[in-house]
Amino acid sequence: MSMLVLLLLPLIAAFIAPLLKPKAATYLSSITFLLPFFAIIGCMFYGCPAKIHLMTFSAPIGEFYLQLDMISHAFGLTICIVSAMIALYALPYMTHRFEEMELNVEREFRKYIFIFDLYAASMLWLVYSGNLVLLYVFLELMLITAFLLIYTYGYGNRKWVGLLYLLWCAVAGVLTLGGIVILAFDNSSLAFDVLMASGTVSMIAWAFIFFGMIIELPVLGPHIWLPWAHAEAPTPVSALLSPLTVGLAGYVLLRVALIDYSFIEEYRIPILIYAIISSIYGGFSVFKQTDFKRLLAYSTMSQMGYMLVALCLGPFGLIGLVIQYMSHAFGKSILFSSAGGVIVTHHGLRDITKMGGLHDSIPQISNAAVLGFLNLGGMLTIGMLGEFFILRGVVETFGISMASLPILLAVIFMFILSVWYGFYTIKKVFYGKPKDTKRLEISSYLYLPLYIIGIISVLLLFPPLSTALIDGLNAISGLGLGGVMP
């Protein structure tokens, strides 16, 4: 029961924080996300009840409950720590943004913190939802709060960008809803435990959910909204949107795949090829960008390709998906925040061609960005585990033979591409010939939270955290060692 209270805290904070002054509101929001974070870590080591009943709906909706398994914990702890840190980071950033927009800082902060808290809390609740309708409710709440943040505080043509984002994600959402409704018809309940027991998702329901979620993910094709939304959102929102929100589409796919894997088995090769092409396209697009935030957005597309690849790779791939989400979330939240740091310290600078040598003026942010790219590249952070599981998935699924070699090589190339564009970006933005060597004064809110995320991402690579995580994931049937080899 205590877990329920802890998960309710961020939701309650959303309603209390607007009553406080900006600084107090920020700390309140941050603490209400840190408390469940520590509780989740506790759950990972000492266990906690697997299910908390909320209420029962009549058929075909079924029971609403909170599902507390290791998958939810893995996503939950990522969401908690990133949201807590970005809440702190946002204090100087949004103050700067409101001043820039010539708004009353204190009054706007009240509005902003309410939507922001609701946004982050809805993501947390999404991953603990034990019923597809409850999950959908939070999916849409997350979409609408993010839309409002972009619409009111974004850059550039923010209203148009907000609408573009809303439209694409709403299409994704309603397609998923269509799938959920058909699932309800087949199983006369939408609670996960009933669905797991029945173990069938009809092809048509799978198709609805799959196409809905790859728009949200997004892959090549429906990715049009992504660079706009990520680039024009206020940076703290980008730092949740890209790391946390889009990847949750992967979470939904994972949950459905755990109920019934047949759709993926049926179409494994086309999906895999599409995902690899999408990821490599995203990776190469990075090199063409001149806007720092757009560049990071394309990198998100490339990383989301990893998740879709992982989805196709059987039980080990599915573990890879979970860990890939975590490592991407840590890495990308750091990177978007460092892009925001450059914007604040260099008066709205986003053009890469005008950057170079920024390490000399803002070393704190430059070093954080290196940590971020280490996560994306899968070096010395939890990202390494993610890549390991994805590769093991390739081997377990396709075996080692000449026939499987092209897929193995393509996946490895995909990984290398991330490291490649990572170093390219670091060199282009923070190193090279400095334009100004003067050290700038910078608020510690703008970099300390980033290091905390970085430290967590490194700690998660090592025992006891990594062993608890992997053992917990292996224990779930359908994942890793708990899965049946395809």
Place this chain on the structure above:
Amino acid sequence: MTADLTMIMVALVVLTLSAVFSFKFRALGLIGAIIALLIGLTTCPFHFGIFIFVIAVINLLSLCALDGGIKGVDYGLVGLMGLATMYIFTTNDFAMVLAALVLVSVPTYILVMLRDGRANVEVGVKYITFMVLATVLFLVGAIILVYTANVFNEYLYVLGYVMLVLGLCLEIGVAPFHEWVPDVFASADPIPISIIASLAKIVPFVAALWILVATANDMTASLSLFTAVLAAISMFVGNIGALTSKEHARVLGYSTVANMGYLLTCLVVVANPEYLYLALTGGLLLLFSNAAGKIGFFNAIKEKGAYSLLMFILAFSFIGIPPLMGFWGKLFILLSLAEMEYFWLVGIVVINSAISIPYYIRLANELGVSWELNLTNIICVAAVILIMVTVLFVPVEWFSTHMAAMAHTVGIAL
């Protein structure tokens, strides 16, 4: 049953007296109408009676913003519509169902002509022409259907079904019989239109459902396709019309066409009473959320804007963002369609709720202004509270369980 009828009679007397004396004291009309509605509420099951009561009272309050020629009596007319709407849920007498339909329809003939100053006769003529045709089609269709239930004749059944559905389509504005909707909505005063778009939509739908359920037979399943196609056309015509219109009232007119399309899909369920409760829950929740949304938006048009947060919440409810009421309406409708295996219609509803997004957001954006305390904002707050009761989830379950119980007793005595 007789006790209910007595209470309705008492309510009618209160209503008539207050309307008569309102020529002397205008406030009396409003007070009398609210008292009559409270009396009516005691006859109606509370769990949806309260929604109708709230919608009717908001409608009454919004009339305060209008200074028409029959100030005072207009409250009585809205009160009468509210009473008829409540009564249709308690009666299963065929004559009473038809009487309720007429009682809801006729007051709107007068209301539509109201505006500040002189009556708007031009709009009135246009509206009344369509409405009379609709009501006649509906009544004749209903009578033929009831006749075929006793003496079965398949040609007559098809004729009756088609006439009733066409009458319903004209009455509530389903494409391709929607011509009057955008024109009347755009040229009449927003306040009476807010009543026509909200309170007046409930009874025709419920009456049609009652009659169709009671007279359903083996042919109904195949005839449902006719309704489903009309519904699909209506959704597309409404949403595309709204997307391409500029004038706010016209956008809302097309939005009504689209919403009535969603609603019409509920009628495919009459072939299988087992899933009726899903369609009933969905249909009523959609009607209530549509009513609240239309009242809010039309009042905002009248006063050149309302508080932007309220406008956005109303827009999100129309789009179907959970956990607002509009979402639950659509969800239950989709569930009933899936149970009836109308998967293509599920797809069309889903696509349409997505393409409706831009114009609702545009509407909210253009009508939204900063906060000030006035009647419009109070009405909008009330409408927003109405569509937000579902945020707690519990009212939805409460509603659907009551509907499940009710679905066994609906229909009319033949």
